[in-house]
Amino acid sequence: MASVTHSVLAASALDHFPATPQGWRSFPAPAKLNLFLHVIGRRADGYHLLQSVFQLVDLKDTIELRLRDDDGIEHHNPLPGVNPEDDLTVRAARLLQPFAPITCGVDIRVTKRIPMGGGMGGGSSDAATVLLALNRLWNVNLSRKSLMELGLKLGADVPFFIFGRNAFVEGVGEIMTAYDTPDCWFAVLHPQVHVSTPAIFKDERLTRDTPSIKMRGLNVAATRNDLQPVAVSQQPRIAESLEWLSQFGPARMTGSGSCVFTICASQSEADRVVSLVPEEMTGFVARSLQKHELSEFAD
Template structure:
């Protein structure tokens, strides 16, 4: 009998707005952001093994397994389950850029927690999985919970929101932005005004709301330190409002249709990388997990 196999999408995210409210006594920063999930991402395939080993196959990623968030997530959920016989072979097809600010590593980690929980039939609840995710990184819980969200704190306090669907063009400059260096830079804005929950308007964020609150406090500093990011955003701004996402290098703009976004992507300068994706409120991972659960 062939071992059970589960294939899941680890979706990208965009930060449609990001404000830094201040620095906490523990050194972390208080943030507010809107996470928009996309219908595009890495692909992870999990094969259930009974040898107790976690084997990771991730072509093109030159990172030792113990430093890979996928491997760390697999070991963490295995330890939580307390069954030394649980094992898995995990193969990854990467399409999301590392250090791009689209959440590739965090999404891969969350998808590993969700996927192995389903494959091993561990029956860990979503709150438990989200807490495991928080131990791996501040952006992991939003992917575990699987819904676009308004986030506060360091990104762990999540309020699900419904965002008017749009198509997004994401461009990746040829540089790697250091998040640690940004947070320690004295030029970083740290005193933005907080958005109240009342401003969420029944948790439905339409285009007017996003236009009013859009922006990213990291953007001026990143563009100062990384001229390629500024050049890419300014090129994209010819076709619509363009912003940095997260604390990475990627920039994005929204469009009314896939055709409009693809048209601009086709015009990008030679050698530039990018992709078009649709914003979704529910993660594709969760839809795939529901189908898997119904099939067993």
């Protein structure tokens, strides 16, 4: 009975994402913001220990998938200059493929909206969406925990998007506790620069000993992004964006950058801020989400 119920749940979840006559199904890959990011230590292997709150937002890439009759995995619109086999969506599909009960393949198309190199998790979210969607389309039916373990092999942020809820995140990004955040709007600026995450973590100026904090009673306003000072020193345009945005409220960088944001009380306020963005800057509005739309694709 359990397996029958499981199959019914899987089918109903897929019903929300119908196939086109050509067989393509479209799935969302939402972005995230780091409401804060503390570096509290460093492991012997060099990986940094972090604490953060990851917030899902409604800015999304679109992942289109079409099942194949063979075991081929093909990316139909790879990014210029990127080997399709190196793309995280292809790597995610190949990582899951051995767990499929029968021979399975997939065609992939990606529509990018999340800024690349912006600290909003676009590539990681794309990979997570492929794992979640193919978990159902291929009838793999791995647990959420197993998918998160697979996702960690692709990147530290991938498990969060499979977790599927806003979270207090610890460790190297793999330890997550569901964390309720208020509904709100964000005004976001993209400074149009690419920040090298490895370069920031290697920088000797990076703070690596911020005291650990507890989730209970957390006051986000009293936190910070430890990576921000280093990113600002490497990319002056981030500093310019932070300075401009701070006139409307406390402004902060997300992840390792380069996007920066401020929280707004309403959509109209966020729209007003973005409408005033200078021509040399790029801004957009994002709304908070409470869960990933594919959260039912893993148990």
